[in-house]
Amino acid sequence: MNNSPINFLDLRADHAEVRDDLDKAWSDLVDTCGFVGGGAVDEFEAAFASYQRGTHCIGVANGTDALELILGAAGIGPGDEVIVPANTFIATAEAVAHVGADIVFADVDPDTLLITGDAIDAVVTERTAAVMAVHLYGQMVDLDDVGAACARHGLALVEDAAQAHGAEWNGVRAGSAGIGAGFSFYPGKNLGALGDGGAVVTGDAELERKIRSMSNHGRSSTSKYEHDLLGRNSRLDALQAKALTIKLARLDDWNDARRAAAAWYREYLPAAVRPLVIRPEAVAVHHLGLVQVPDGTRDSIGALLEQHGIGWGIHYPVPCHQQAPFAGATPVSMPVTEAAAGRIMSLPMHPHLSESDIKRIAEVLGGHPALAESA
Numbered sequence: 001m002n003n004s005p006i007n008f009l010d011l012r013a014d015h016a017e018v019r020d021d022l023d024k025a026w027s028d029l030v031d032t033c034g035f036v037g038g039g040a041v042d043e044f045e046a047a048f049a050s051y052q053r054g055t056h057c058i059g060v061a062n063g064t065d066a067l068e069l070i071l072g073a074a075g076i077g078p079g080d081e082v083i084v085p086a087n088t089f090i091a092t093a094e095a096v097a098h099v100g101a102d103i104v105f106a107d108v109d110p111d112t113l114l115i116t117g118d119a120i121d122a123v124v125t126e127r128t129a130a131v132m133a134v135h136l137y138g139q140m141v142d143l144d145d146v147g148a149a150c151a152r153h154g155l156a157l158v159e160d161a162a163q164a165h166g167a168e169w170n171g172v173r174a175g176s177a178g179i180g181a182g183f184s185f186y187p188g189k190n191l192g193a194l195g196d197g198g199a200v201v202t203g204d205a206e207l208e209r210k211i212r213s214m215s216n217h218g219r220s221s222t223s224k225y226e227h228d229l230l231g232r233n234s235r236l237d238a239l240q241a242k243a244l245t246i247k248l249a250r251l252d253d254w255n256d257a258r259r260a261a262a263a264w265y266r267e268y269l270p271a272a273v274r275p276l277v278i279r280p281e282a283v284a285v286h287h288l289g290l291v292q293v294p295d296g297t298r299d300s301i302g303a304l305l306e307q308h309g310i311g312w313g314i315h316y317p318v319p320c321h322q323q324a325p326f327a328g329a330t331p332v333s334m335p336v337t338e339a340a341a342g343r344i345m346s347l348p349m350h351p352h353l354s355e356s357d358i359k360r361i362a363e364v365l366g367g368h369p370a371l372a373e374s375a
């Protein structure tokens with residue numbers, strides 16, 4: 001068997017496609033010294049708002065800030081509860097904690113590992129103000145179901161779209177489904193910067209005005225020296241904006257390539273290695289190659305992959321409600337999330353995987369004693 005490594009991510013291959021443009025962007029910036037704000041940021045914000053089919057985009061420093069700024073600008077804070085799926089990256093919960101609201105965790109669907117309307121119904125109270133709809137792994141939550149639950153209880157829907165650039169549900173794109181969406185441009189995301197970066201996308205002009213000000217020291221829109229709101233520094237810098245504009249032009253092709261890789265996984269993986277269910281209404285962008293393996297087999301499967309130079313990860317081995325800062329936030333168990341945490345693993349997923357790479361990963365997995373029968 002060919003034993004060349006198969007990386008979990010391959011940013012070098014992505015960047016090779018746009019290298020000349022990235023080099024030119026950097027060189028132009030060093031010449032002009034317009035490092036923060038300005039035309040490069042305006043250009044990216046316009047392009048990304050239009051791509052996400054939202055009306056407004058505000059570039060910010062990272063995805064966590066984007067979520068916190070949406071909650072803060074929407075007036076959510078002390079005394080409010082915000083529902084957060086237990087199966088998410090910790091940043092979703094951090095954003096809620098940092099505006100002073102109480103986190104209430106909700107369990108997820110066993111097939112998609114995403115939050116559901118029933119899970120919201122199970123934990124909603126009269127203090128609930130919002131739901132963090134996390135489009136985890138590149139698939140949007142069931143918007144019909146989650147949207148109906150939010151409408152039923154009068155809750156704001158905030159999208160955590162950090163892993164869902166370009167994802168859709170029934171023609172609605174991540175970023176245009178709720179009051180506001182937070183995106184991360186951490187380098188490994190489907191659209192990644194050359195460092196940290198993030199954005200808020202919203203259709204609400206008042207929310208946009210507030211977030212634009214709050215992310216820039218609460219500055220007034222008319223005077224550089226006056227500050228209307230309590231703000232902070234959470235600005236997207238011009239280099240990141242230039243790199244993101246360049247890479248945004250490749251995003252649809254890269255997402256198509258991820259979908260092709262996901263289809264090959266479905267075709268070749270042994271039956272006991274189960275990819276997540278993708279709902280027919282969803283256009284998923286496969287941020288991660290998430291699969292579930294039989295209980296008790298993950299460590300030895302991971303060791304086998306490593307022996308063959310194949311990268312893998314776990315997203316996430318410790319559920320958010322069991323992480324130290326949040327343990328005790330909700331004294332209830334999250335059975336689906338807790339069971340999944342022991343059997344999920346993420347296989348390589350990026351736009352430069354070939355069919356033969358994925359055949360080889362499947363073949364290696366088929367050589368594991370617990371998976372061989374199903375190969």
Ligand SMILES: Cc1ncc(COP(=O)(O)O)c(C=O)c1O
Nearest residue numbers: 062063064089091092162184186
């Ligand atoms: C689901 C989710 N939410 C929020 C974030 C936070 O983004 P950032 O790391 O840019 O702050 C991430 C990124 O890691 C994420 O995966």
